[in-house]
Amino acid sequence: MAADEQVTSLSLLQRARVRDDLAWAKLVSLYEPLVLQWCRRGGTLGAEAHDVAQEVFLAAATGLATFERARAGSFRAWLRGIARHKLLDHYRRRARQPATASGGTDAMQRIHELPAEPTPDEEATEVGGLYRRALDLVRPEFETRTWDAFWRSAIDRHDTGAIAADLRMTAVAVRIAKSRVLSRLREEAGELIA
DSSP states (O other), X not given: OOHHXXXXXXXXXXXXXXXXXXXXXXXXXXXXXXXXXXXXXXXXXXXXXXXXXXXXXXXXXXXXXXXXXXXXXXXXXXXXXXXXXXXXXXXXXXHHSXXXXXXXXXXXXXXXXXXSSOOHHHHHHHHHHHHHHHHHHHGGGSOHHHHHHHIIIIISOOOHHHHHHHHTOOHHHHHHHHXXXXXXXXXXXXXXXX
16 A cells, blocks of 8 residues: 555545644544634634634644543543633733733633633534535535435435436445445544544
């Protein structure tokens, strides 16, 4: 197996660990909306939220080699912990600057009030968003008909027979299309989400 083939057979997380720039860009596109949401919930707005998010991803890039997946959702929990620390660093820096020190205590209080773990509803929303973005990442790898068969069966939950008739496929081909996309999704980003 050639070196390029070995790298592309790795998951997105594994490729990012070996400093694959495209994999890192995909990882950031997958998680950036979530990190920005955490930053906003922590009290930063606009450019401040983006600045803190950049710090989060810089720290994640530095520590990615030592990250160990312990359970489902552990990458997200690890990244959330980094975001909390970067938010705290941000407010500590602001508190030391006289022109922006006002309101720092309120913002720090908000940070300390943030739960370490998301509520079940927040968890479901976060995971759902990650899966939608991960689907966007793998979408270009599939022909339109394969993607339509997958989408209608897995997402829209339409009857396999109806999908097969509409797309002029067999029911088995619809199930295979669904399986191929789900398998690729798990292979690419499963350890980053689940």
